[in-house]
Amino acid sequence: MMRTRPLKVALLGCGVVGSEVARIMTTHADDLAARIGAPVELAGVAVRRPGKVREGIPAELITTDATALVKRGDIDVVVEVIGGIEPARTLITTAFAHGASVVSANKALLAQEGADLHAAAEQHGRDLYYEAAVAGAIPLIRPLRESLAGDKVNRVLGIVNGTTNFILDKMDSTGAGYQEALDEATALGYAEADPTADVEGFDAAAKAAILAGIAFHTRVRLDDVYREGMTEVTAADFVSAREMGCTIKLLAICERAEDGGSVTARVHPAMIPLTHPLASVRGAYNAVFVESDAAGQLMFYGPGAGGSPTASAVLGDLVAVCRNRLNGATGPGESAYAALPVSSMGEVVTRYHISLDVADKPGVLAQVATVFAEHGVSIDTVRQQGKHGEASLVVVTHRASDAALGGTVEALRKLDTVRGVASIMRVEGE
Numbered sequence: 001m002m003r004t005r006p007l008k009v010a011l012l013g014c015g016v017v018g019s020e021v022a023r024i025m026t027t028h029a030d031d032l033a034a035r036i037g038a039p040v041e042l043a044g045v046a047v048r049r050p051g052k053v054r055e056g057i058p059a060e061l062i063t064t065d066a067t068a069l070v071k072r073g074d075i076d077v078v079v080e081v082i083g084g085i086e087p088a089r090t091l092i093t094t095a096f097a098h099g100a101s102v103v104s105a106n107k108a109l110l111a112q113e114g115a116d117l118h119a120a121a122e123q124h125g126r127d128l129y130y131e132a133a134v135a136g137a138i139p140l141i142r143p144l145r146e147s148l149a150g151d152k153v154n155r156v157l158g159i160v161n162g163t164t165n166f167i168l169d170k171m172d173s174t175g176a177g178y179q180e181a182l183d184e185a186t187a188l189g190y191a192e193a194d195p196t197a198d199v200e201g202f203d204a205a206a207k208a209a210i211l212a213g214i215a216f217h218t219r220v221r222l223d224d225v226y227r228e229g230m231t232e233v234t235a236a237d238f239v240s241a242r243e244m245g246c247t248i249k250l251l252a253i254c255e256r257a258e259d260g261g262s263v264t265a266r267v268h269p270a271m272i273p274l275t276h277p278l279a280s281v282r283g284a285y286n287a288v289f290v291e292s293d294a295a296g297q298l299m300f301y302g303p304g305a306g307g308s309p310t311a312s313a314v315l316g317d318l319v320a321v322c323r324n325r326l327n328g329a330t331g332p333g334e335s336a337y338a339a340l341p342v343s344s345m346g347e348v349v350t351r352y353h354i355s356l357d358v359a360d361k362p363g364v365l366a367q368v369a370t371v372f373a374e375h376g377v378s379i380d381t382v383r384q385q386g387k388h389g390e391a392s393l394v395v396v397t398h399r400a401s402d403a404a405l406g407g408t409v410e411a412l413r414k415l416d417t418v419r420g421v422a423s424i425m426r427v428e429g430e
């Protein structure tokens with residue numbers, strides 16, 4: 001039976017995502033009410049600039065006092081789509097203390113403060129849901145937390161940042177310059193308020209921390225995630241990748257060690273074979289591979305950024321949280337019981353594509369090969385191209401640890417025949 005008293009929702013932020021949340025809440029009001037079992041009412045919208053025209057939102061709902069809104073005491077659900085650490089963190093904890101559950105899309109905050117926020121939600125008997133925080137519209141948090149709760153996840157490998165996938169795809173397929181592609185991604189609403197978070201890999205690292213924590217039932221913080229951005233990827237890297245039958249993607253990779261005793265989480269650009277399904281993920285789309293003991297390989301694919309796709313995930317959480325409230329229940333909280341240590345990047349084992357600028361003279365190849373051998377890094381292929389006394393040497397290794405590769409590169413730099421290390425790229429997904 002439908003309850004007549006509406007559930008009250010406070011919307012914090014009305015930008016790219018928030019404006020779409022408000023639009024769908026209004027246009028799908030009847031469907032949402034039917035699915036929840038009670039009408040949902042937008043009770044207030046907190047923004048920074050009250051004078052800005054916000055289509056479809058009654059002016060009397062707009063406020064710049066987000067704190068007063070979450071403290072009202074009659075709010076059932078707070079939807080936080082402001083972003084950043086503060087004031088979002090304080091607003092969320094204040095919301096719990098005043099009886100509201102929270103839906104958030106804020107990966108930066110969840111990666112840094114997730115444990116404390118979960119604890120605050122639990123203390124007040126309220127929900128904290130954040131499906132939209134990882135991979136936009138793609139259902140990923142709930143499948144990992146609930147559908148795969150009886151399985152053992154060993155690896156999560158994915159493209160989780162729409163902006164950088166959009167840029168890399170443009171660079172690869174149209175030869176567009178980096179800045180031109182970034183400007184387009186920003187205009188389309190994919191990029192963070194500060195796009196450095198996207199291109200330097202912080203956004204993907206935050207998502208990797210959240211995914212690893214949920215997938216492995218442990219606690220992984222942003223600082224635990226090894227991170228390299230994609231600003232150094234050049235047109236020449238794409239040429240090298242093509243020669244290998246690969247393309248380049250910014251990947252988030254979370255792995256459980258073979259003995260199960262530790263985990264790693266990392267974000268960096270990587271070459272990936274054109275035959276791998278992740279290679280054909282275009283534009284701002286995201287895709288995530290999950291490998292588990294019983295299910296085997298699962299792939300999740302869809303729009304990873306943008307107002308409307310992200311709002312879809314926020315609305316899904318809103319429905320779930322409202323249903324919980326009507327039932328007097330809460331959904332699953334944090335399940336970080338495993339307390340697995342997070343190993344350093346040095347222990348990660350993968351293949352490498354290394355491009356060296358060398359002197360074009362006899363014996364260079366042997367000298368370089370000796371350095372690899374001395375550091376226990378086995379070479380798969382070597383290709384040398386040279387003219388006028390200068391040459392480039394491309395070495396592709398078999399699987400080696402990051403620590404061993406680091407030592408190799410340090411020793412290579414000391415050779416007087418090696419003029420420079422043009423690029424080092426990991427090769428994944430084989």
Ligand SMILES: NC(=O)C1=CN([C@@H]2O[C@H](COP(=O)(O)OP(=O)(O)OC[C@H]3O[C@@H](n4cnc5c(N)ncnc54)[C@H](OP(=O)(O)O)[C@@H]3O)[C@@H](O)[C@H]2O)C=CC1
Nearest residue numbers: 013014015016017047048049081082083105106305306310
């Ligand atoms: N854009 C995307 O594709 C995705 C975004 N997200 C996440 O969603 C969240 C929101 O992103 P997005 O909508 O793109 O961001 P925007 O920058 O477009 O919107 C932010 C909103 O928050 C408001 N705001 C900022 N500071 C305050 C404050 N102190 N008090 C009240 N309101 C404030 C802004 O007000 P005003 O309008 O007045 O400036 C604006 O309405 C972020 O956490 C982001 O990481 C997650 C997945 C995808």
Ligand SMILES: N[C@@H](CC=O)C(=O)O
Nearest residue numbers: 161162163190192305
């Ligand atoms: N800036 C992010 C938005 C979604 O999380 C991205 O580009 O993926």
